[in-house]
Each structure stands twice: as structure tokens, then as C-alpha cells.
Amino acid sequence: MPSPSLFEKSSPFSGVYFMLMVNRMQMLYFFIIMPRHLVHPYMIMGIMAVGILSQVNLMLLSKWFSSNFSVQGYQGFVQLLGERTVRVFAFLGLFLILLRITVMTLGFVEIAHQYIFPSMTSNWLILSIFIVCFYLASQGMENTIRFVVIAFLSTIWMVIIYYSFFFPPIASMHDLYPLMPPEWSAISWKGLLLVWSSLSGVEFLVCLTPWLRPKQKMLKYLTIANTISVLEYLVLFISSLLFFSSNYLVKTKYPVLDMVRYLQFPAYERIDIVLISVHLFVLVFVNSIFILLFYGATRILLGKGVQQTTRMGFAASFIIILVSILIVNQWFWKSGEEQNIWLNLQIGVGAFTYLLVPAFLLVATKLKGRFKV
Amino acid sequence: MFWKKRKSGSDRKQNDPNKEVENTTLTLDTLKNIVVNMDDAEIIERQINPDHKVTLLYIRTLINQERLNDEIIEPLIHHSPAPIHECINVCKASKVNDLDEAQRQLMEGAILLSDRSEDQWLAIKLENPLSRSIESSETETILFGPKDSFSEQIEQNVTLIRRRLPLTTLKTEKFTVGSLTRTPIVLMYIEGLTNPELITIAKSKILTIDYDLFLDSSQVAAFMEDHVHSIFPQFQQTDRPDSCVYALGAGKLTILVGNTPFALIAPITFFDLFISPDDYIHRWLIGSFLRGVRFVSFFLSLTMIPLYVAINTHHYQMFPLQVLFVLLESRSKLPFTPFWEAFLMLIIIEIIIEASLRMPTKTGQTLGVIGGIVIGQASVEAGFASKVLIVTVGISTIASFLVPNYLMVKANRLLLFAFMLLSSILGIFGMALGFIIVLVHLNGLTSLKQPYFAPIAPLHMSDWNDLFIRVPLQWIKRRPVSLYPLQKWRSSRRR
Structure with missing residues (x-):
């Protein structure tokens, strides 16, 4: 059950934890569907370009991490923006968090449903995942942040499996050309937006600054995280291109998983079942962080930011999230059309928040005239 | 509150x-x-x-x-x-x-x-020095290295440690617990090396112990543990003086309890329970290999049977056709589902293990061997279990005993049943959920208020040189960072 102080700050974390968190948040769900939306080989350059843009964004974010306001957490935001504005943002944050958890969870559950348990009611899968998320989140923010190391080590090895797709007999270098786009369309823009949105989620870490050890060289850690993510995207996209080529890539829904189904070992096949199951580590970790952020935002909204956390409050927040997801899954996620709406909404909202939050915080800090260089 | x-x-x-x-x-x-x-x-x-x-x-x-x-x-x-x-x-x-x-x-x-x-x-x-002689350890046997072990005499046990650590800074503080047994407890630590916070926590925990009977150190540990309901031991029990000395030298505490040969070591991490004194006696490559084998065995013992249940219940498609034929042939006449088949065999194995432990040594060995072979063979012939399962159960059971700490072995056996249940319900997906639950639990556990899953969570990379592998002793220059010792370096030149 939840400890009396879910947001206790007894031992601050080094930048390494934030590095791992940034990387795993960027490798949550969109990378599974990304190759299908990018399709063309020249999108390799697109991924790199967006990766550089993301790096610029992270530089802005690192300025926030080194500011005096960020260290103070909630009080820092109040000093910077005023209590009323913070409450408004907390209110908006509730919907953003809820949307993100919903899309990521239902997207993952749909994959598990399709690849592992086609005949099982997906609500049971959602429930089982969320029970574990509740258990992790109930251990408090410190333990949840610490769990990122386990989540990272449990899943980082998966990208190594894709090395075999670089050397199949059918793979040809020609599949990777042209590297420069001969034409540019709205779909290409959408692909870039998806990559940008895939790299989002990091902006929510501004709420976790009180748990960060002061005077960390955050830019270094954020850069490493972003680089690893971009490299992983490139490995997955290039291997998908080599395996499917552009012509067939567009025809597969989850290319990253479909290609793994073709891997054969002497004693077992269908390694995709194992990979999907292991990826649960990341989903549980990220969901738990967002559940705690949701509870924190609710407390700020209700004006109880400085009071002791309660079991009831935490449980209520958890139930709201769970019921919302179950409702969306039951009535709004079934058909392909509606699903696309949710997905497009999250792509748009994720890209928007990732673009605006670091810039907004930096501008607000500058305007306040206390920016620490 | x-x-x-x-x-x-x-x-x-x-x-x-x-x-x-x-x-x-x-x-x-x-x-x-x-x-x-x-x-x-x-x-x-x-x-x-x-x-x-x-x-x-x-x-x-x-x-x-x-x-x-x-x-x-x-x-x-x-x-x-x-x-x-x-x-x-x-x-x-x-x-x-x-x-x-x-x-x-x-x-x-x-x-x-x-x-x-x-x-x-x-x-x-003029107390009667009623004691047995110093014998070799029966619970933590090693091929090379010191053979002596603790006895029930607490003074003698202190002597065994003091002879290895002839330091005036090796402090021994005596306490008494148990209103009926009045069991003496000696808290040992190296002053100026061990983190004082640990000493304070241990002392306060000992002083708050309130119970009548203490017949073994495990009962003292039960009152000092941070998490009573966890199945994982939060204190290491050992009857080897060299293990205690190694722990003291690393900045840990040792607690000797009267009338039992088992001392307590704290704080410990999950990974300490996989370390054997052998690791530091063998060549580093061999020591590392053996430690690696132990970790792999622990993982195998925990996953093999649940994997059998998961694949046979939910994921037939994971087997290539040739393997699938073997399995189907093996299971074709069985009346049970994979879960019940495995459950019955595991219960039988547990019965045999417990029976062979309680019987005289030679009878116990015979019972183990004969019971295992006869019952296994008979189960297959009677159509209660498949040959594949018998092999799986055999490997899994033997693998579980590679962990040097017996309390961890028991925790492993209990976890196995939980994993089997999860795998029968949700297959490999359920197993992954089970692993996450266990790791979340380990992540939140503490031993004397110190993180139990260190040096992974929290991450202390400098301690990884003695984690899954044991690098040459010359390279283990620092004491475990996770213990925050007052003297960080093992080499006297770097202090």
C-alpha cells in the first residue's frame, strides 16, 4: 500500500537516472509503428534531422534544470508563474497525462492482444498491467525513479536482436536509396511529426526536478539519452527497410514486431512474444511515473500541494485513470478509424507540448530576470 | 500515522x-x-x-x-x-x-x-564451558579456504573473528534479548570504517526487541528486519567466520547470537546472497564463471517450469515443428493440464527434499536418489507426467540449490509456484508481470534501511566489479559505495 509520503525526497538522484528515463520514455510505443509511417529511405535523414532538433530542445530544457526555480519544485513554479497559473497548468496537465497513458497503454495492449492473446478480452490485460503499475507507484516517487535502471537494463538489449536484419541475403544497399527526397508530401511531414512526437514525454520531467541532485551537467545526460534513442530509431528503421523495403513496409501495421516473427532458433520461434512481454517493463515504469504525476497534479489543482499524501487520494487518482482507460478501450478504441483519431491526437499533442514546454519555461525564467547562466 | x-x-x-x-x-x-x-x-x-x-x-x-x-x-x-x-x-x-x-x-x-x-x-x-569443538561448516561447504565454523559458544565465536581481525578498532557491544532466554547478542563492527548511521540503526533495532524466546539468530533477524512480510532474507546468516570478517572489512555489521552457530550479517543486498567464499579463493576468471553459473541457475530454476507451463498452455506456436512433435507425443496421454502436471511434480519434489532433510544423512541421500528416480519413472509410466517435464523439474530443482544461501533457495522455491500460476493464466506475458512484481518488490526492499537491490537500483557502477563477475582482487580497490564506509579505499596508501 502507499507509504505515507509518496513524494518523499530523501536521496537526490544523479543525472544518470534522468538520462535513462529520457531514453526509455522516448522508446515507449511510437517506435513500434514508426517505420510504417516513415516508409521512404530518405526518412533516415529525417530521423537524424529531428534528432538534432530534439537536441536543441533538450538544451533549452537543460537550462531550466539549472535554474533556481526548478530546484524548488512546486514552489519554484509558483514563484515563476503564480499559483493560479500553476493550477491552470496542472488542470491541463491532467488531460495531457491521461491522454498519454491511454494511448500508450491501449496501443501496447492492442499489440499484446494481436500477437499473444487474440482471444482474450483486452480489459483483463489492461487490469493486470495497471495492478503492477499501482504496486510500483505506491512505493513512492523515489523508488519509481530508481526502477528506471531495472527497466532500462531489462529492455536495452532488445535492439541487438535486430542486427541479424542487416545481413540477410535479400538485403540490398539499394533499399536504402534515395537518401535525399525526390519529392515531399504531407505524409512525409506527418512522418517527421511522428518522430518528433516519439521523442516527447521528456518535457514531463520538469516536474521531477526536486528529485534531481543539484548542479548536475544535465545537458550531457540528456544528449546521451537523445543520441541513444535516435540511434535505436535508426537501427529499427533501417532494419525494417532492409527487411521489407519501402514497397512492403507500408503494408505492415507493426513492422518492428512482424520482422522479428521471422527469426528462427533451433529450440524456439516467435521471439516477438518474449519481446512484447519484456517491453512491459518500460510501460509499467512510465505509467507509474505518470500515475504519480497525475496524483501530484490533482493535489495542486485542489490546493493540497503541500499537505501529506493520502492513500485515498492516491487510490482515487489511480481508479480515475484506470476507469478512463477501460472506458476508452470499451467504447472508443475498437475500430481503426477511432483508433487513428486517438493516435493522431497524441502525436499532435505530444509534439506540441515537447516543442512548447522547454521554450515556455525558458522564456518565463528569462522574463522573471533570475535566469542562472 | x-x-x-x-x-x-x-x-x-x-x-x-x-x-x-x-x-x-x-x-x-x-x-x-x-x-x-x-x-x-x-x-x-x-x-x-x-x-x-x-x-x-x-x-x-x-x-x-x-x-x-x-x-x-x-x-x-x-x-x-x-x-x-x-x-x-x-x-x-x-x-x-x-x-x-x-x-x-x-x-x-x-x-x-x-x-x-x-x-x-x-x-x-565459574560457568561450565559446555561446547562442542570447532568443526567445519556443514551448511556452507567449500573445497579450499578456511574450514572452521562457529559453534554455540558466543565467546568462542568472537575469538574466531578477533583472531582474523586483530584490531583495537574492532568493537564488540553486548546486548541481551529475550525475557525468558536472556540470549546474549554481540554487535561487531570496525570503528572508523563502518558507517556510524548503520551502527545507530542496528543498536536501536536491537534495543527495541521485545520477545521472550530467542533460540536462533533468525529469530533476532525477524525482529530487526525492515520488511517482515517479504520472502527475501534481509540478513545474511552464516556460520563461517571468514564470511563475517569479509563483511566487517567491507563496512558491514556482524551480529553474533548466543547458543547458535549462525551469525547475522547486515546490511546485505540481493546479490550478496549469491556470493560464496569460494569466489575469492579461485582464480578470478574461474570465480567469476562460477558466480555467473549461480545467477544463471537461479534464473533457470525460476523460469524453466513456468516456461514449460506457459508454452504448453498458451504458446504452442513458439516451438519449431520437430520440437513440437516431441512435446505432443510426450503429453498425448496425460490427463492433466500443464499447470496441474507441473504442480503435482513440484509438490512431490518438495516432499522428497523435506523428507531427505529430516532423515539421517545416509538414509536421506538414499531417499533423495531412489525417491527421485523411482517416482519420476513411475509418474511417466503411469501417465501423470511427461518426460519433458521430468527433465525440466530435475534441472530446475538442482539449479535452485546452486545459490549458497539456503533462505534464498527457499524463497526461490516459493516464487516458482507463483510464477507457475501466473504463466498458466497469462503465459509469458504473465511471467513478465511476475518478474516486474518481484523486481519492484526488490527495488523497494531495504536491509538496515539500506537499498536491497544495490548496486543496480540505486546505481553504483563502481560496485559492479564484484557483482556478476569478480575482477582480480587488485582491481577491487574501493569498498562497496552503497554502504557509505568511512574508509572508502581498501589500499592503505589511498586512505
């Missing part, structure tokens, strides 16, 4: 049985009153000279009677004119002023001597 307040110290004292005769003064009559109906209590009164009478009171079964004759009675007879303290100067005598102290000394093997001429009571320690 969420927990009931503990009883205060004054409330607890009411349970102490030795407080029955509180508020009575120390006289021969009150002492006689106390030893009523104690067949082994002896009272000797002797007139040394006309105006000098001494009384000896002791428990016959607790003292060394030879020493009583040689060191007290004989000198008293032959040197009767001399003062009492001169007669018995070969013994360690201390003055006793109150009845509580007199009772305590009496029950710890002292002789109470009443010197009526000076109106004083003396306690002379």
Missing part, C-alpha cells in the same frame, strides 16, 4: 518474569526463596573460623564443579584466616548489590558467595 504506536519501555518491563520479586532486598532468605523447587540449586554454608561464616549459592548444572573445588572451596579451607577476596583471587569476582543482579549472575553460571563478616555478596564467574 498509519501504524499503532509501539509499547513504551516501561510497559514492556511488566512482562519480565524476573520482576516477580521486585522490591525485595538481597538476603540469603530471599535467594533461598527464589531457588525453591530448583533441584540443581545448591547452598553450602561453611564456618571458616568461629566468627566468620560464608555461604555459597549456585546452580550445579551451570557451573564448572572442578573449578569450584579447586579455586574456591579448597582455598577457603586452607587459608581460612585470610580475607575472602585474597582466598579466591584466582577467580574473577564482583560485588553484587541487588537481587536482580544476583539472579542474573546466578543464571549465567556464577557462584554467589555471602561474606557475613563484611556483609557483602560476591559473584564469581
